[in-house]
Amino acid sequence: MADAEVDIAQLTEDQQLALQQFTAVTDQETKDAIPLLQRCQWNVQIAIARFFDGEPAEDPIAAAATSGSDIPAPQDTRRQETLLNGFTSSPRSSTSSRRRVDPAPRIVPQPESQVTTQAPLILTIFFTPFSIIYSLLSKYFRFIGYLFPFVPRFWGRLTASNINSPASRRTTSGRRPLNPRDTAARFIREFDEEYGSHNLPFFENAYAQAFDLAKKNLQFLLVILVSPEHDETASFIRETLLSQEVVDFIRNPENNIILWAGNVQDSEAYQVSASLNCTKFPFAGLIVHTPQVSSTAMGVATRITGPTPPAQFISKLRKAMAAHSEPLNRVRAQRTEQQATRSIRQQQDSAYERSLAQDRERARKKKEEAERKAKEEREALEREQAKALYAQNLEQWRKWRACRISEEPGPEQKDVVRISLRMPSAERVVRKFAAGAHIEELYAFVECYEILQSGEVSEKSREPLGFEHEYKFQLVSPVPREVYELKAGGTIKERIGRSGNLIVERTEVESEDEDEDEK
Template sequence: MADAGVDIAQLTEDQQLALQQFTAVTDQEVKDAVPLLRRCEWNVQIAIARFFDGEPAEDPIAAAATAPAPQDTRRQETLLNGVSSPRSSTSSNRRRLDAAPRVVPQPEGQVSQQASLLFTILFAPVSLILSLGSRGFGFLGWLFPPLARLWGRLTASNVTRAGTPRSRTSGRRPLNPRDNAARFIREFEEEYGSNNLPFFEGAYSGAFDMAKKELKFLLVILISPEHDETASWIRETVLSQEVVDFIRDPPNNIILWAGNVQDSESYSVSTSLNCTKFPFAALIVHTPQVSSTAMGVAARIPGPTSPAQFVSKLRQAIQAHSEPLTRVRAQRAEQQATRSIRQQQDSAYERSLAQDRERARKKREEAERKAREEKEALEREQAKERYAQNLVQWRKWRASSIAVEPGVEDKDIVRISLRMPSADRVVRKFAADAHIEELYAFVECYDVLQASDANEKVAEPQGFEHEYKFQLVSPMPREVYDLKAGGTIKERIGRSGNLIVERTDLGDEEEEDEE
């Protein structure tokens, strides 16, 4: 279901996949995500970077194309007698927040690079000389502490001017952001004791993204152990009960991230925040008045400050930006409620659609079952009719081939008394050498033999296999003269016999009646 003004059905499959990935990471509305993705030519990585870093106010290419031709400022000042326009003076007096960039740390796989064995062997003498020299300078620093502080400041300033992170020259082992944060917290507790500060255990970019997503204030504290006032400022200000209570107060919505500028990530953060004096603290907040994705520096607290001043500056910055954040929270809550209602409606619609499909499926299966049963019943009736017709034809054909009853002059005969299923008693003479099947055929075709057209010539039905559905039984003692055993009538029965015709298809008839 698409948002107002955006038809997802018109997007290609790749564009829909890019939109799904972007909204899953940024939790942004579809109506706001589609224009940003279009401006980024549907590149998900560029769109996510612009979302978190803040998209520029205008496209640089479009701005360059529409910008007016450059004018000679000196001629303009001459014409205006050095007086600037009121509009420019008004805009220059307008207070703007400094943008807070999102600093992405160096990948973990590139944090530490091990030197090759050959390189280590070649430079072993140099390393030994440097090690002896550093120990000598360390001994001189222990004898003359001012000289050690002066040397530390000189080396620190050289590193800073060169733009190289402190971790490259301080001997600290580079770590990934999470381990780096854990190391800072451990060193902080070892140096200043246990505390109740809620440090964020992760990268600066993670705290930055959390503050933007949850609309909280990100308090960044950067320290440099080389500065003499760092330890006193931490003990007297940062660890004071007033500051700790203010940071931990839930209504203030503060995320605390701290770092040592001797680490590469913290050094990059200090550079991006234009930090010029240590210790340094900055309060970063989402600025919806600038753009929907911008993050700005709401307050800067460089150098040592008292707990009261530290808390006062933070409180003023929080109060100044609480109202815009409250509006954005309300807007997001409304959007979330709308999204939840839409999801519930979609879920209810899907359930109703599934129920309709299930009912339709059951109805279709029931109709197919009835049609199948009707077809099977019709086939059974047709099979029964064909069987009955073939049975009548077979009886007429077999009756025409039954030998006539022997006369009085025939001596080698067998006299059989048959009790039919209809309870009629039939007595007939058969030739002694007649097969037992002849007796069965006589019983089967008895009704045809009694009819007037018994001698009618009928062809044997094609493809019909006849089966006798009765058996001949001698009552006393009971003996079954089945057809499978074969033999002549005289061999099986003797000179005479009293037999009963028992049907064997009564069970099948009862089942058909029940059906």
């Protein structure tokens, strides 16, 4: 047998796709699904069929692959109920004390697109005589089967392979074929009309859906099959099925019972009756998961045929349920443990993902902080470089402008303006300017005063390229206060008069204070 613990990464793309399709349909664990797919040669349809119908005792595919010779295919070792072994037991059954459980196949409902429609009226009238003859013959054979029960059973096994054939889908009651959901709804509606209101929790869907639900949730599937042609059907339903103790037993949540019922005149219910070897009506069968036979098998725990008192009906169901409670409890405990392991693994994965997300967030913040610091350092360096370049250009401009300031007028010149300037250093400077000099000459004198005092004036000084000088101070007359702005233009005499006392006020002080606050 292949190793169950196979790394999914080692599977091919087709095998991974087959595994994904199989687990999506069956909801089985990966470690259990891979061995079943390997035994089925990675055929998804065969694996799904074996999951729902159960695997044979020996895998014919594996036997044929390993033998390499013309050895006949192994026979199914599950005991078959026939007329012969009804009186004799096989060696296997004699050596085993375990109670035999008949397999319960999964009946796939007919697709709605394949549901046949009623024949036209003309053909119905034409075939009416044949239908009457067929109905009489069928009733006769049913009567023979009632007298000799082994005959229908033997005949049913001979014709079991033809159950799903198109010929078997014909109905003799004139009922219109519907899809499984509508068929179940029609049965419930007719049941309500016939027997009145009730509290039976009928499953309103296909038999396959109820089968899968019971297998998935480890519940008991109680199948009720009735035939309106039998006289005991009405008494069984009124006296047994609708009795209060039976209804309470079925509705009890602790019993985990799914109730599905059908009329054998419908195609799906007829197929179910044939697959469950039903020979007498009314029929009740309890289907349950049988882990002692196979990990995916479903079996018939008990059969109740014919009219049965309510107490006996409940007693048989309770006895069959008790016989399968221990295996089901083991499977439930195993699934609970698997679910707990899966939950722990998910929590660990979630915690790992959260830790990984936190690490990523810390790394992102650390990276952003490093980028922010680098950007600040780069901007600070750029500001320092710009500041140094501006200071250099300003110094060069002052030297260039200082050599172009007109000399102070001498005593012989009469049309002059006498200006008294109070510098930012509190120094008092008095100088004469030509009356026709532009107001900018006065600003340039204040800007270049230190250069003029130091004697570093040189005719070789050049104006810095691309530098736009801006005066960062203004000249103000204290009393009355008046600002002599440079942009207003005009000569010194026109703006100030023959004389004036001016104060040099810096305008960049506020911006320097703001820069210090930001630092």
